[in-house]
Amino acid sequence: MAQGELAHLGVTDDEELAYRAVLRSPGAGVEALALTVGMDCADLREVLDRLEKYGMVTGADDRGFEATDPFLVMERLVEGRLTALQEELQQVISSRRLVNVLLDDQREGRRQSLPDGVERVEGADRVRARIDELAFFVHHEVASVQPNGPLTPAAIEAAKEADLRALRRGTAMRTIVRTDALADGQTAGYLTELAAQGAQVRTLDGPLERMLIFDRRTALVPIDPQETSRGALIVHQPGMISSLVTLFERFWSTARGLDHERLTNFEQQVLQTMVRAEKDDAGARDLGISVRTYRGHIAQLLRRLGATTRAQGVLAARDRGWL
Template sequence: MRGMSEAELSHLGVGADEELVYRSALRSPGLGTEALALAAGMGVHELRAVLERLTASGMVTVAEDEGIMATDPFVVTERLVESRLTELQAEIQRVIAARHVVSVLLDDQRDGRRRSGPDGVERVEGADRVRARIDELAFFARHELLSVQPNGPLSAAAIEGAEEADTRALRRGLVMRTIMRSDALQDRRTADYLTGLSARGARIRTMDGPLERMLIFDRRTALVPIDPKETGRGALVVHQPGMISSLIALFERFWSAGEDLGQEHLTEIERRVLKTMVRVEKDEAGARELGISIRTYRGHVANLLRRLKATHRTQGVLAARDRGWL
């Protein structure tokens, strides 16, 4: 009997002997202790210990005449599933709670890095190593990411490298504030990227004048270039609280002086095309006035109408005025 089949209830927390006796009782209801022990292929003393556990879990009942009855399988299965789910939920909660270990380990790592450089400053050289360090810091950031990008439009490679990490950070609920130079918005690709970030919850401001490149993670770690004029040389990773405080203060001054990025924006050529649409009826004349090809002019017009959700130019001009573009 012990080899009657593979265990079916083990994944619900039922031991092999308990399942064997329970299924024997299902097949032969009302047997006494000795008869059930014989059916299950085990000694009476061993059976009594198993019956004690089965009775406690409600899987069998033992009558006064020692007749042993198995509880209805539907009832047993529901109880076992519910009990197992409760155990699994508790285990999941323990696993989730263990995430604090990351913070503890990161503190150890930061302590080691503080000791590895003078005054809590770590030197990272080489573009690949800097990029890897930024990815690491962004991945483990838990609250906030502050950044200043002072060099105008972003390259396609820079956008591609940052977009996935930025999106992942925003999905985790990070507060993201970014400051860009105003002329960055004149680049269509950069403007679209920033608008997309803003739509996903990032706060972006632009300003004119000189800016200092920096990244600040959770107000605990900052990254600045070794040489602002030659950013390819590498970066300094700053852990020292006093230096972090000064960098945050500088960021906040930049932030106060900046202007919020709207959900919509126009490049300089788009502004000129839009103003020309108001005054000039024919595309040939408009293109000639702006010094661009008629094909390029019509491409800008079509793009503006699409963004304004307008079916013709008059409607587009009215919509542009409503948005404050004119």
């Protein structure tokens, strides 16, 4: 074991050196240990005092020092470090709550300065910064429509990190793209990766309106749909938000999932039978398969849906447009 490997547990190099010296020379006094570690007796005495406080050694000058069993020492050190990390995490969480409070104040100020509930943001960098801010503090869901076909590499790079971070936090994400966007390898790969992390991605033909909706409270639309580089309008007004949510849901209800999200014909039959049949033996008989096989197909469907019960599975299947 190299010197300094206990540093991440809060033990200094001198403390580790002294503890290991006591392990190798049980019963040795300060003078003997000082010769071993190459430290001044007074300095070593201070180190040993700290080790006694940590419970890593016991003893006194007149009878020498004994090292506490390494297993107990490591258990105490790890427990102490975990406690410290938990306290640090609580401080981080508290800081984030404070940021939310400050952002609420900022948003309230914006709303008061914008009687119509619409904020105008010009310039690609400023728009990206506002999107990052809204995405970072979203609590429930991000809904988006990308109407212009394949995404550019720059757009994918700008959005990918924030999207994956939101999904890791458990944020729901629903995205609609034009069907022809999947013909582009980079776009298809990006959307497939999002779907693998829990996002719901659907495709739709025909005209679409670009929008980003955060928690059904704030939305972002382009100033000029034909020239998105001009900037964006950030909408806070409840009536306008409601209209945008309704439009998004209309798009979503007619859009189709990615190929790997869609069911085979037989899987669709199993799902519909599960909803209709009151008993498994009746459902299996309708499909011409054994009850065991029927239940196996249902279990596989529930896993794909991330559901633990059939009732949850039905709701999740409806959300995905499978029913």
